Amino acid sequence: MPYELYYWDGLQGRGEFVRLALEQAQAPYVDIARGGDDEGQGESAITALMNSKTAPFIPFAPPFLKDGELIVSQTANILLYLGPKLGLAPKGDQAYIVHSLQLTIADMVTEAHDTHHPIATGQYYEDQTAPAKARATDFLRHRLPKFMRYFERVLAQNPDGERHLAGDSLTYADLSMFQLIEGLRYAFPRATARFALNYPRLTALRDAVAALPNIAAYLASERRLPFNESGIFRHYPELDMTGH
């Protein structure tokens, strides 16, 4: 039975971190909100499950994954669950290292989101542009370098070599790091103009992931939606800044 991925249609969003793992492993999955005759039907399935009065476990928000009867929610948790099944996680205690990296990626994803929604998730960006500019400025000046210097050091100090964030083979955290870098470069092209210079190991990791045959095929497919201003990483030129 294929995995069922529940995530909103029309944007990459947090669902994309799960998709990249499924695609790399060539795992059979159905993207529930996409591809049906009636687009709205898939979205209804998401809402129906979240609103269920009888389900033994209800997720707070998409993405969530159905594997048979089990529902796993929270992006990092889905990857924790899928990792060993898809051959994208190490065994033993190293699994906790990979998961901590994934959770730190998730923290940065939230902060990237909050650059355009610093006040209220439920309101439009256009209604919070002034605080968004202030938060984006702080993010680009302080938070992005702090996170990225950290991840660059994680690569540099990996005893198994700097090709992966942890251990000597590909993990879901490497795939998520690719997505994070892609998103940041899309949202902030000016601020990340010197990304490759500042973070050579992360750039090499990003390039290596992009060149994986299954990932390359996915990125070239129609299943990979382009980044857009409905997602987490949004390109609002007024929030971007030059150099850092």
Added chain:
Amino acid sequence: MPYELYYWDGLQGRGEFVRLALEQAQAPYVDIARGGDDEGQGESAITALMNSKTAPFIPFAPPFLKDGELIVSQTANILLYLGPKLGLAPKGDQAYIVHSLQLTIADMVTEAHDTHHPIATGQYYEDQTAPAKARATDFLRHRLPKFMRYFERVLAQNPDGERHLAGDSLTYADLSMFQLIEGLRYAFPRATARFALNYPRLTALRDAVAALPNIAAYLASERRLPFNESGIFRHYPELDMTGH
């Protein structure tokens, strides 16, 4: 060898979620930044580990836990690691349900933090009071009820009974829910005045955790620092509001 908990002294912070699990299980642990002759020494140990140029794995931020040579970081990940060892996590797939709840608690903790720091973590609250008021208002009006209604439903729909968030016995997520509720009540006494009325199951869970002998003893001890305005949950009366 006792667990070593690395977290800043002087506040509960995210370290408290880990402490509650260790205390409930009566696990031997050392709170590295506390209790030494020289208070600064413990904090230096935190910084030294984070700044190490040679450690095979470096955490992004406290809290982190050392168990022998292993360093586990990220609050929810530490609890994932400790859960089975402390008898505070279910076996099998149910572990992923508990972890998803913990991650949703973590998301709400971050949002509670951002009510007083909506623009820049590295700046003072006093320098971001206007956006803080806007974000706190949205948090209390929309986010807090959304999260709490969700958790109340999780309890109501737990097939094993509404005494626990998942399964039929105490987990680390139950302990963290206690801490989240305590923190919200401390920070927003007016907005949460009718908490018990609105969320009777969550209130019962909170009360049950507080009455656990090991937790009650911990709460009465000097090891339990009071909430204060250095932590995540801060009581700034101007951010609080009446009723909801």
